[in-house]
Amino acid sequence: MSIIQNPILPGFNPDPSFCRVGDDYYIATSTFEWYPGVQIFHSKDLVNWQLVKRPLERESQLDMRGNPDSCGIWAPCLSFADGLFWLVYTDVKRQDGNFKDAHNYIVTAPSIEGPWSDPVYANSSGFDPTLFHDDDGRKWFANMKWNHRSDVPWAHAKNAAFDGIVLQEFDPEKGKLVGEITNIFRGSDHGLTEAPHLFKRDGYYYLTTAEGGTGYDHAVTLARSKTITGPYELHPQTHVMTAKDHPESKIQRVGHGQLVETPDGELYHTFLMGRPIERHHASNRKNCPMGRETGIAKCEWRDDGWLYLANGTQLPDPTIEAPWAERAQDPDAKITYHFDGSLPIDFQWLRSPKPERLFEVGEGHLRLFGRESVGSWFEQALVARRQEHFQFHATTTMRFDPDDYQQNAGLISYYNRHKFHFLAMSQDPEQGRVLTILSCNGDWPECRLSFPLDGDLPVDTGEIELGLVTEFEHLQFYWRPAGGQWQKIGPSLDAWVLSDEGGRGEHASFTGNYVGMAAFDMSGRAKTADFTEFTYDPGRGSIDMGAA
Incomplete structure (x- = not known):
């Protein structure tokens, strides 16, 4: 038996987008102000992961000179369709204050190694974009919508800036978004709804989001609808996974991930996580020097048609059994x-x-x-x-x-x-x-x-x-x-x-x-x-x- 040890991607590797192509698994993570942009990791066994590419590597794709700290490349989404890898991402130009200047782009490549195309501009309405390839051939682009108004009655009660998930069709022939813009999901009461990912099963569109902010109240929220534009009903537990009610856990800040099914039908969901130092600072706050890292959890479908963690809780395990017997590399090697x-x-x-x-x-x-x-x-x-x-x-x-x-x-x-x-x-x-x-x-x-x-x-x-x-x-x-x-x-x-x-x-x-x-x-x-x-x-x- 082989063991998957969380985090699977240690060190600063947040916002993990998960993609399978045949027997190959890929995870794309955010890089913020660090160049080149986006880290893509590859694995054959879900145990051992190797950094294989940073696709945003030239001026025509990415120039972050002048971007403030913690801006730049947020929340990529990696997918594969029509013989191409598709990568969507945000280049954030401002973080503080009411405004969030966030520009979303799409690049493609015939292989992970490239060549990766110059970007196609999508929109600037918010961050954390995703691209969903429907089974009828249509492509849908979704992102959270940023609201710079805090004094309006229609804003979300938890955090006015996060105004739900908006959806629009993407036309690859025209190279742009087309058709009506629809706000398909305004989130649960937990608020700060972001990081959408769509998948389809048994006639339902499932929408995964991250909620609660990327700190210690973070969570993975799931909703579903018979139509892609909604309305979406919430998961019976609202959150598929979270550590917000488990301050004793060594895994904290759980949220923002994506689901993948193996060829054998097993289900694994990536998630963002943090490992705080066990000893507290004089301020009584925990701290995570490695920032937000990437973990993975085993999931299962139940008779009610909803996804749950396989361990029967909402808290991911520090270790899980791997689907194949592979020897793990030494994570502590000099x-x-x-x-x-x-x-x-x-x-x-x-x-x-x-x-x-x-x-x-x-x-x-x-x-x-x-x-x-x-x-x-x-x-x-x-x-x-x-x-x-x-x-x-x-x-x-x-x-x-x-x-x-x-x-x-x-x-x-x-x-x-x-x-x-x-x-x-x-x-x-x-x-x-x-x-x-x-x-x-x-x-x-x-x-x-x-x-x-x-x-x-x-x-x-x-x-x-x-x-x-x-x-x-x-x-x-x-x-x-x-x-x-x-x-x-x-x-x-x-x-x-x-x-x-x-x-x-x-x-x-x-x-x-x-x-x-x-x-x-x-x-x-x-x-x-x-x-x-x-x-x-x-x-x-x-x-x-x-x-x-």
């Missing part, structure tokens, strides 16, 4: 990345469709071109991978020769521009080359820096190694000259803030923490920094304090 010819697929950068301005991968090094500050929404030379564990350490080897204090490069633990810790090398006018720490502890919107190192540390020229150890809510930086002894640098820092709940709190940030390499040059001279390797090690305990 990974050392070498930079030879191309950027390893685990790494992403921020917003820009012009990576050649931010970095290059040569023979044995990643070279960052110092651009705008670590707080920029336009051009950041920051290349990083997801945090996937509560406890891990990361190291990198760097060569950097700054000649001005406006030039900084080093190792960063980064959630967004107001939540990060950055061990950087710079140049002090009096001391020469120094190590310093730049932190932003959730100070929004000012994003003021603190400098927790009590006096910058002078270091010699030449190659240097930088490291960090994260243990739940604590982060400690290390450094050593090449071949020397590891040494702590600076105090233990607050890693709790590097989470969805850190800083502004729940519902203000929607991504997850990254660890990687960064450089900036505020003089505009694009000073370069070279990194020769990067290691991510989930092993418990501190960095080996011995010599290299």
